[in-house]
Amino acid sequence: MDFIGLSEGLQQLPAPLFYVGATVLLLVSLLILRVASNHMTFKAPPVYEPIPFVGGLIKFVQGPMRLMSDGYRSKGEVFTVPLAHKKMTFLLGPHVSAHFFKANDDEMSQQEVYEFNVPTFxxxxxxxxxxxxxxxxxxxxxxxxxxxxxxxxxxxxxxxxxxxxxxxxxxxxxxxxxxxxxxxxxxxxxxxxxxxxxxxxxxxxxxxxxxxxxxxxxxxxxxxxxxxxxxxxxxxxxxxxxxxxxxxxxxxxxxxxxxxxxxxxxxxxxxxxxxxxxxxxxxxxxxxxxxxxxxxxxxxxxxxxxxxxxxxxxxxxxxxxxxxxxxxxxxxxxxxxxxxxxxxxxxxxxxxxxxxxxxxPLIMLLRKAKTSFSVTTSKGQQYVVPKGHIIFASPAFSxxxxxxxxxxxxxxxxxxxxxxxxxxxxxxxxxxxxxxxxxxxxxxxxxxxxxxxxxxxxxxxxxxxxxxxxxxxxxxxxxxxxxxxxxxxxxxxxx
Structure with a gap:
């Protein structure tokens, strides 16, 4: 659709018709954007939050397998768990974990998520x-x-x-x-x-x-x-x-x-x-x-x-x-x-x-996303995982x-x-x-x-x-x- 041509044409109309035409054009544009957005891949993973703010932490401490099982049953292969001020995104299964394993350190970092080892090592x-x-x-x-x-x-x-x-x-x-x-x-x-x-x-x-x-x-x-x-x-x-x-x-x-x-x-x-x-x-x-x-x-x-x-x-x-x-x-x-x-x-x-x-023995592998990246589930659903999320892959679950x-x-x-x-x-x-x-x-x-x-x-x-x-x-x-x-x-x- 030639939006530039339409807008120039509208400017030639009398004022009342101009406002009517501009309103219609705006509504049509919003409708097109909404339809297009339904087909775009830039969609964040669904959020699984059992209890606001602390729900993820409680289940994580009780045992990560329980958290993953409940999240997978509710949301599927990809989901994000808010954990206080952090966002944890789980990638469960080979369809969604390729980037996790293939990305370099500038894209997916180990350092921030494995810092808990520093007192030991x-x-x-x-x-x-x-x-x-x-x-x-x-x-x-x-x-x-x-x-x-x-x-x-x-x-x-x-x-x-x-x-x-x-x-x-x-x-x-x-x-x-x-x-x-x-x-x-x-x-x-x-x-x-x-x-x-x-x-x-x-x-x-x-x-x-x-x-x-x-x-x-x-x-x-x-x-x-x-x-x-x-x-x-x-x-x-x-x-x-x-x-x-x-x-x-x-x-x-x-x-x-x-x-x-x-x-x-x-x-x-x-x-x-x-x-x-x-x-x-x-x-x-x-x-x-x-x-x-x-x-x-x-x-x-x-x-x-x-x-x-x-x-x-x-x-x-x-x-x-x-x-x-x-x-x-x-x-x-x-x-x-x-x-x-x-x-x-x-x-x-x-x-x-x-x-x-x-x-x-290790049921979870961790990374921090240094850049945003996209994943596609086994059912064809596409999500973009935002930069800054803590990413989990799980051998035990997958x-x-x-x-x-x-x-x-x-x-x-x-x-x-x-x-x-x-x-x-x-x-x-x-x-x-x-x-x-x-x-x-x-x-x-x-x-x-x-x-x-x-x-x-x-x-x-x-x-x-x-x-x-x-x-x-x-x-x-x-x-x-x-x-x-x-x-x-x-x-x-x-x-």
């Missing part, structure tokens, strides 16, 4: 630095977790697991996650924190790490410096760990020892484009070690436990094939457990992945969506094997280790660690559940199973 590392420094620090982690390095870690996994299970009786009953948590702390102390910690300070460091861990609560996400006892113990533990690692680092540097562990790698790391190319300092190294331990310990111990519970619950269908796989590899390679042998365990790999799909995986609540490891390969149908369907630009760099480390542990267990023990299948503890920041005892009986696997 320490100042000057990871989420207490700008993205240029953080990118260099992440390169330190990436280099330490390359395949060549993993080859040096696996023998430590094997020796720690063999020694640990060698102390079990001929038969007995154990709380499985407690046992596996102890073992994984042992392997972590040797491969990550170093021989000195493993041999001389293991109990002291483990107790301090426990206090750090207990200081990471759901309320800590919103109020990391809240003056509560858990935070005070966290801060004291962080200070003591800093003193311990300073002494270990100084002693190792003075001795000139060259160890195959993450500590050695961090000691030798040097910045390339920031800080004038200096070496890492003691406080940074301590922060790197704590961050690595936090990233790996929970994922491995929790996923190892779920892996066992599922195999024991599906003995014929999944534990038996996992044992047969061990027999085949023992016929081919003897007792050897190397990177090459562990990588051939396709059945065990699928079981671990399915356990991680159903019960990922993995259970019927449109993403078939029979999503069922344990079916073959969904990750040919010909099903459901995780490959749409990008970002499986996000158990995150995805995209900030996918977990330690995923290979975790798989090798868990495969080693369960290889040693399957080769030496039979297992059966004593308690009912455990419930996930969704009221925790890192979600694991509730207490569950299993019975073990020692035996030697016959090949």
């Amino acid at each position: 320490g100042k000057g590392v990871v989420f207490d630095v700008d993205h240029k420094v953080r990118a260099e620090q992440f390169q330190f982690f990436a280099a330490a977790l390359k395949t060549a390095k993993l080859h040096t870690y696996v023998p430590y996994f094997v020796s720690e697991a063999t020694e640990f299970f060698g102390k079990w009786d001929q038969q007995g009953v154990v709380e499985l996650q407690t046992e596996l948590s102890h073992l994984i702390i042992l392997t972590a102390s040797r491969t990550l924190m170093g021989r000195e910690v493993r041999e001389n300070m293991f109990r002291q460091v483990t107790d301090l790490y426990h206090d750090l861990d207990m200081g990471m609560l759901p309320i800590s996400v919103m109020f990391p410096y809240l003056p509560i006892e858990a935070h005070r113990k966290r801060d004291r533990a962080r200070e003591e760990l800093s003193k311990i690692f300073a002494k270990v680092i100084q002693a190792r540097k003075a001795s000139g020892a060259q160890e195959n562990d993450l500590l050695q790698h961090f000691i030798e790391s040097r910045y390339r484009t920031v800080y004038n190319g200096r070496m890492t300092n003691e406080e940074e190294i301590t922060g790197f070690l704590i961050a690595t331990l936090f990233a790996g310990q929970h994922t491995s111990s929790i996923t190892s436990s779920w892996t066992g519970y599922f195999m024991m619950t599906h003995k014929e269908k999944w534990m038996k094939p996992a044992i047969e796989e061990q027999k085949r590899l023992m016929r081919e390679h003897g007792e050897e457990l190397s990177v090459e042998v562990l990588n051939k365990m396709e059945v065990l790999h699928a079981i671990i992945t399915e356990a991680l799909r159903l019960f990922p 993995h259970r969506l019927a449109g993403v995986f078939e029979r999503p609540d069922e344990f079916e490891p073959d969904r990750f094997q040919a010909p099903r390969e459901e995780d490959k149908r749409r990008p970002f369907s499986f996000i158990g280790f995150g995805a995209g630009r900030h996918g977990c760099m330690g995923s290979n480390f975790a798989y090798l660690q868990i495969k080693t542990i369960w290889s040693v267990m399957l080769r030496n023990f039979d297992f059966e559940m004593v308690d009912p299948f455990p419930q996930a503890q969704y009221n925790s920041l890192v979600v694991g199973p509730g207490p569950c005892r299993v019975k073990y009986m020692r035996r030697k696997l016959k090949v």
Whole structure:
């Protein structure tokens, strides 16, 4: 429509007709704009606000899964929850989460939303630095977790697991996650924190790490410096760990020892484009070690436990094939457990992945939108998420969506094997280790660690559940199973 021509034509009319014509033109213009706006994509996500101002906070503290479930049921895959002065937007499912995983740090930032980790990890590392420094620090982690390095870690996994299970009786009953948590702390102390910690300070460091861990609560996400006892113990533990690692680092540097562990790698790391190319300092190294331990310990111990519970619950269908796989590899390679042998365990790999799909330890991933961006739901609805919103993606919730995986609540490891390969149908369907630009760099480390542990267990023990299948503890920041005892009986696997 030629609005300029119409307006010029109106100006030639007598005054009464001019006003009538202008009014009609204005009404027509408003009608056209309204119709057009219904077809425009610049539409903010629907708002889910159970109780004005504080409703989101109450449900968030009670458990994010409840908040996501209620919001999804009410509003769908995309919705915004007002939280006091902040706006939280949830992107649930692969159709709406591509930008979350693909965007760079100038578009979707980690720093602001993960600042609650600073009291635990320490100042000057990871989420207490700008993205240029953080990118260099992440390169330190990436280099330490390359395949060549993993080859040096696996023998430590094997020796720690063999020694640990060698102390079990001929038969007995154990709380499985407690046992596996102890073992994984042992392997972590040797491969990550170093021989000195493993041999001389293991109990002291483990107790301090426990206090750090207990200081990471759901309320800590919103109020990391809240003056509560858990935070005070966290801060004291962080200070003591800093003193311990300073002494270990100084002693190792003075001795000139060259160890195959993450500590050695961090000691030798040097910045390339920031800080004038200096070496890492003691406080940074301590922060790197704590961050690595936090990233790996929970994922491995929790996923190892779920892996066992599922195999024991599906003995014929999944534990038996996992044992047969061990027999085949023992016929081919003897007792050897190397990177090459562990990588051939396709059945065990699928079981671990399915356990991680159903019960990922990290139920939420966070970013802050530095720019506005658009999303399109599986039903074709289009929304623009405004700049400044806190953005949530959820492995735990998205993995259970019927449109993403078939029979999503069922344990079916073959969904990750040919010909099903459901995780490959749409990008970002499986996000158990995150995805995209900030996918977990330690995923290979975790798989090798868990495969080693369960290889040693399957080769030496039979297992059966004593308690009912455990419930996930969704009221925790890192979600694991509730207490569950299993019975073990020692035996030697016959090949």
